[in-house]
Amino acid sequence: MPSAFPLEILTTDQMARADRLTIESGVPAMSLMESAAVAIARATSQILQRTSGRRVLVLCGPGNNGGDGFVAARLLRAQRYKVRVASLTPLDQLRGDAAQAAAAWPCPVSSALECSFDGIDLAIDALFGTGLARDLDSNASALVRRLNRWRRESGQNVVAVDIPSGVDGTTGAVRGAAVEADATVTFFRVKTGHLLLPGRLHCGALTCAHIGIRPSALDSLAVETFVNMPQLWRAALPLPQVDGHKYSRGHALVVSGGASFTGAARLSAAAALRAGAGLVTLASPIEALAVNASALTSVMVRPADGAKGLAKVLSDERKNAVAIGPGLGVSEESCAQVETALAPQAYRRAAVLDADALSSFAGDPERLWRATRAAPGPVVMTPHAGEFARLFAACESDCGCRSKLDKAREAARASGAVVLFKGADTVVAAPDGRASILPYATPWLATAGSGDVLTGVIAGLLAQRMDGFLAASCAAWMHARAAEIFGPGLIADDIIAALPQVWRELCAAQQK
Numbered sequence: 465m466p467s468a469f470p471l472e473i474l475t476t477d478q479m480a481r482a483d484r485l486t487i488e489s490g491v492p493a494m495s496l497m498e499s500a501a502v503a504i505a506r507a508t509s510q511i512l513q514r515t516s517g518r519r520v521l522v523l524c525g526p527g528n529n530g531g532d533g534f535v536a537a538r539l540l541r542a543q544r545y546k547v548r549v550a551s552l553t554p555l556d557q558l559r560g561d562a563a564q565a566a567a568a569w570p571c572p573v574s575s576a577l578e579c580s581f582d583g584i585d586l587a588i589d590a591l592f593g594t595g596l597a598r599d600l601d602s603n604a605s606a607l608v609r610r611l612n613r614w615r616r617e618s619g620q621n622v623v624a625v626d627i628p629s630g631v632d633g634t635t636g637a638v639r640g641a642a643v644e645a646d647a648t649v650t651f652f653r654v655k656t657g658h659l660l661l662p663g664r665l666h667c668g669a670l671t672c673a674h675i676g677i678r679p680s681a682l683d684s685l686a687v688e689t690f691v692n693m694p695q696l697w698r699a700a701l702p703l704p705q706v707d708g709h710k711y712s713r714g715h716a717l718v719v720s721g722g723a724s725f726t727g728a729a730r731l732s733a734a735a736a737l738r739a740g741a742g743l744v745t746l747a748s749p750i751e752a753l754a755v756n757a758s759a760l761t762s763v764m765v766r767p768a769d770g771a772k773g774l775a776k777v778l779s780d781e782r783k784n785a786v787a788i789g790p791g792l793g794v795s796e797e798s799c800a801q802v803e804t805a806l807a808p809q810a811y812r813r814a815a816v817l818d819a820d821a822l823s824s825f826a827g828d829p830e831r832l833w834r835a836t837r838a839a840p841g842p843v844v845m846t847p848h849a850g851e852f853a854r855l856f857a858a859c860e861s862d863c864g865c866r867s868k869l870d871k872a873r874e875a876a877r878a879s880g881a882v883v884l885f886k887g888a889d890t891v892v893a894a895p896d897g898r899a900s901i902l903p904y905a906t907p908w909l910a911t912a913g914s915g916d917v918l919t920g921v922i923a924g925l926l927a928q929r930m931d932g933f934l935a936a937s938c939a940a941w942m943h944a945r946a947a948e949i950f951g952p953g954l955i956a957d958d959i960i961a962a963l964p965q966v967w968r969e970l971c972a973a974q975q976k
């Protein structure tokens with residue numbers, strides 16, 4: 465788990481506006497730059513104390529990111545580190561605060577294009593920050609590649625100022641080439657590009673420093689993107705009440721596939737129970753009843769063949785959340801079952817659609833949107849990249865410059881459903897514009913059945929009447945945390961087994 469961040473995530477435009485508002489309110493820009501540099505110098509000296517290093521190279525670019533670099537160089541020199549500065553731009557071409565910061569650096573400055581890394585213990589990347597406006601040119605790209613090669617070959621550390629140079633602060637894309645940092649110190653709030661891939665992989669350990677921008681600067685920014693961490697959904701977390709009973713904790717229904725494909729739905733069902741649903745029923749094709757029943761104890765099994773059978777089981781209105789898709793099979797019959805699960809009702813029933821429940825509509829996604837828009841309760845869809853591309857071709861077919869976050873938001877608007885776009889940077893987007901980004905994932909989660917467990921956790925939380933966006937965000941976090949707790953060698957069943965420990969942690973934090 466990464467260190468905690470403030471909840472709001474900004475685009476680079478929003479950050480620039482927060483910066484402008486702060487300066488207009490009377491905080492000198494130079495004071496923000498000094499505070500930023502203090503945070504950089506602190507992070508740098510912590511690493512150098514650990515590695516017993518003394519010699520620092522600061523690479524400065526043409527804007528205020530470079531300005532932060534010049535100030536940090538001065539502060540580190542004052543702490544008796546041996547500091548060299550190299551600039552990408554001739555000093556007489558620097559403007560404003562960056563020029564002022566460079567003027568206060570008392571030693572010679574070499575050209576970054578020709579600088580040597582010989583004898584350096586740590587490099588500070590202050591080339592480009594949130595003002596990166598286009599791909600790096602060949603000179604800057606060559607410098608970045610040289611820096612990355614030096615880091616890999618020497619094993620020394622790179623600290624990035626604000627964001628690794630070359631990473632787009634809003635989309636997380638690499639603009640030609642990008643610095644690989646061991647630590648990144650950003651300011652005020654993290655940016656979307658820090659958490660979306662590939663940007664996140666370039667950041668190393670990411671921290672966010674306070675530099676004197678007041679939280680009230682957020683008031684006019686209409687921030688709708690949040691770090692997916694417990695602060696986002698803790699207040700909505702369903703906890704069992706002393707005077708509650710199993711029905712007050714909701715009843716999730718999981719739809720099973722045919723006799724040879726039952727494991728996926730059983731994983732979802734067990735996960736829904738562990739997520740706190742009071743009851744879980746597996747709706748099973750008659751041919752698979754025996755295999756399902758013999759493999760389950762706390763999950764009930766009911767016969768349900770096709771859409772008609774499902775409609776019958778769902779006529780019990782206490783079944784207030786349905787999970788459908790894992791092991792279902794891609795077919796017209798699956799489409800009909802999904803439509804049954806989403807059919808308008810007099811009472812609120814939530815649904816989570818995964819895997820084959822999505823792929824079955826690949827030829828006609830509009831048909832699915834009609835059903836999701838008409839559904840009587842919140843609907844969560846959980847596509848991975850392949851499923852997303854098949855279903856949301858309209859969100860994909862563009863210049864390639866839209867981020868995963870943009871695509872998920874657009875998909876949520878088109879379908880009227882919460883879209884949980886899976887991956888190592890899982891994004892959850894709601895039709896009302898809210899979105900969350902999960903700041904971490906363990907590679908061990910890439911294992912068979914892992915997605916089925918996630919589906920079940922969402923269903924379990926939805927059954928407890930959690931808001932769709934918060935339930936999907938919370939489930940993604942719990943799923944990742946469970947995998948992290950278990951660690952290497954993880955299989956899907958272990959995620960379910962680790963969920964009680966996740967609950968214990970969440971409850972302990974709740975009681976503090």
Ligand SMILES: NC(=O)C1=CN([C@@H]2O[C@H](COP(=O)(O)OP(=O)(O)OC[C@H]3O[C@@H](n4cnc5c(N)ncnc54)[C@H](OP(=O)(O)O)[C@@H]3O)[C@@H](O)[C@H]2O)[C@@H](O)CC1
Pocket residue numbers: 479480482483496497500525526527528529530531532591592593594595596597598599600601604625626627651675677
């Ligand atoms: N926000 C805050 O509150 C605070 C922000 N602070 C710091 O300021 C940083 C943002 O500063 P910034 O706006 O000056 O942008 P920055 O990233 O230095 O680069 C802009 C320069 O690069 C140029 N340029 C762009 N792309 C290029 C390319 N591909 N290849 C070559 N050149 C390129 C661009 O030129 P132009 O596009 O105008 O031609 C311009 O000259 C931020 O990351 C943080 O470190 C702190 O001081 C504390 C408070």
Ligand SMILES: [K+]
Pocket residue numbers: 529589590591592593624625626627628629
């Ligand atoms: K940088």
